[in-house]
Amino acid sequence: MKINLEEIYNLLFEYYGSQGWWPGEGIEIAIGAVLIQQTNWHNVEKAIEHLKEAGCLNVECLKKISLEKLEKLIQSSGYYKAKARTLKNLINLLIKDPQPDRNALLSIKGIGYETADSILLYWFEQPYFVIDEYSFRIFQRLGYYEGKDYLKLQRVFMEILPSDTKLYNEYHALIVEHAKKHCFKTNPRCNDCPLAKHCSYINEPNI
Numbered sequence: 001m002k003i004n005l006e007e008i009y010n011l012l013f014e015y016y017g018s019q020g021w022w023p024g025e026g027i028e029i030a031i032g033a034v035l036i037q038q039t040n041w042h043n044v045e046k047a048i049e050h051l052k053e054a055g056c057l058n059v060e061c062l063k064k065i066s067l068e069k070l071e072k073l074i075q076s077s078g079y080y081k082a083k084a085r086t087l088k089n090l091i092n093l094l095i096k097d098p099q100p101d102r103n104a105l106l107s108i109k110g111i112g113y114e115t116a117d118s119i120l121l122y123w124f125e126q127p128y129f130v131i132d133e134y135s136f137r138i139f140q141r142l143g144y145y146e147g148k149d150y151l152k153l154q155r156v157f158m159e160i161l162p163s164d165t166k167l168y169n170e171y172h173a174l175i176v177e178h179a180k181k182h183c184f185k186t187n188p189r190c191n192d193c194p195l196a197k198h199c200s201y202i203n204e205p206n207i
């Protein structure tokens with residue numbers, strides 16, 4: 001029988017401990033959620049540092065700054081032209097509505113489910129379970145899911161787990177930590193993996 005989602009959480013929590021996500025607070029969470037698309041956190045940190053140095057880690061400055069200057073400040077995060085436009089549109093939305101709902105966020109070009117749900121969960125503390133590449137791979141290996149349908153895998157979590165913002169926050173952070181430390185290596189570190197007993201990858205390493 002496959003391991004249940006609570007057990008997976010407990011094993012990950014026991015092994016990695018509390019992750020204390022998300023770095024930053026307020027608008028910085030939304031900016032980070034946009035900038036992290038298609039890159040790593042190191043590059044996002046550099047871009048956020050540049051915004052901070054320019055005094056532009058706030059709605060007022062992001063509203064006033066020219067698109068060209070914004071592009072330059074966030075260049076290290078890659079796809080900076082598209083991301084700058086997304087940030088500008090997001091700021092315009094936040095000025096009209098400081099706590100937009102999911103549909104409003106999704107109406108902005110460049111904001112998909114993962115970005116919208118990261119903003120809703122980590123900034124507005126609403127119970128949306130965030131799905132990412134790591135979740136697809138790990139939960140396929142654990143026999144939970146096949147395919148890449150964001151909403152379907154999200155439903156698996158949200159129908160089984162209690163609707164608890166803190167739990168969703170910590171669980172997603174633990175998945176990311178597990179991916180980085182064990183599962184997303186070129187050769188996954190299965191020997192000392194806390195989920196090894198429950199993982200099909202060990203027997204079928206093509207998964």
Ligand code: SF4
Nearest residue numbers: 183190193196199201
């Ligand atoms: S046993 Fe290996 S493949 Fe399976 S979850 Fe752990 S690290 Fe990933």
